[in-house]
Amino acid sequence: MNQVNPELIAAIVTEIVKQLETTGSVRLPGSASSAVPAPAKEWEDITSPECKAVPLIDNPEDPEALLRMMKRTTARIGVGRAGSRLKTQTMLALRADHAQARDAVFADVNPKVLEEAGLFTVQTMCEDKNTYVTRPDLGRQLSPEAVQTLREKCVANPDVQIYAADGLSSTAIEANLNKILPVITESLTRMGLKVGTPFYLRFGRVGSQEHVAETLGAKVVCTLIGERPGLATAESMSAYISYNAYVGMPESKRTVVSNIHKNGTAAVEAGAYVAEVIAKILEQKASGVDLVK
DSSP states (O other), X not given: XXXXXXXXXXXXXXXXXXXXXXXXXXXXXXXXXXXXXXXXXXXXXXXXXXXXXXXXXSSOSOHHHHHHHHHTOOSOOSOOOBTTBOOHHHHHHHHHHHHHHXXXXXXXXXXXHHHHHTOOEEEBSOOSHHHHHHOHHHHTSBOHHHHHHHHHHSOSSOSEEEXXXXXXXHHHHHHHHHHHHHHHHHHXXXXXXXXXXXXXXXXXXXXXXXXXXXXXXXXXXXXXXXXXXXXXXXXXXXXXXXXXXXTTOOGGGEEEEEEEXXXXXXXXXXXXXXXXXXXXXXXXXXXXXXXXX
């Protein structure tokens, strides 16, 4: 029976600690790669981009190529495996990202965000988030109180009416609204267009813009809404734009600018582009598939 050599174990532990302190990685004798990344520290956020950027494959044949691939995508590559299963860190990151996605759907937008944007709030026919998730039809309809408030507080018959809605990601509104809204508004104003009074619609679906258009007599309606979150990001917003929207109009008449988030199209850049699209829609008096590119 082989006996444990305490001195050898102590020497190995000392060398590992030394390598971690100096290089942040551990070189394994006889490994194909030059170094194996150190495991995540217990206080690190395993959902952070920095943590996910560390490959978990043991001894990759081409570590540099793997790192280049991981920098070009948010897909879960280079995660390695433990036998036939995912590694613990990968599994925990998946569960954490799923929790963030659920929070994005069921949480309300922080009131401070809406206050900073200068938006007042109205609500659809949904009474709570559970109703909103299970009754999409009610999320497209404005409550009677909302209709009355919009008629009292908003400019009538604007060229462009912009409003935000939580949709399926309140996180997306919090991350992007105060960056994109001023860019769109200022750009349209400089074009000499009459911009309506922006507001926030709680429990709102994309189809609510048809009711907004009819209520305020807007030529163009632009809805900034949180998109269904995935495991890559919960911050994705889209801008849905319609010309002369009416209740019951087909989805094909909407123009959409999607993937507005820090790892997609940045909110400020997207705002400038949305303004250009709106100007084009007004010029051609058409949106969706009717818009000539």
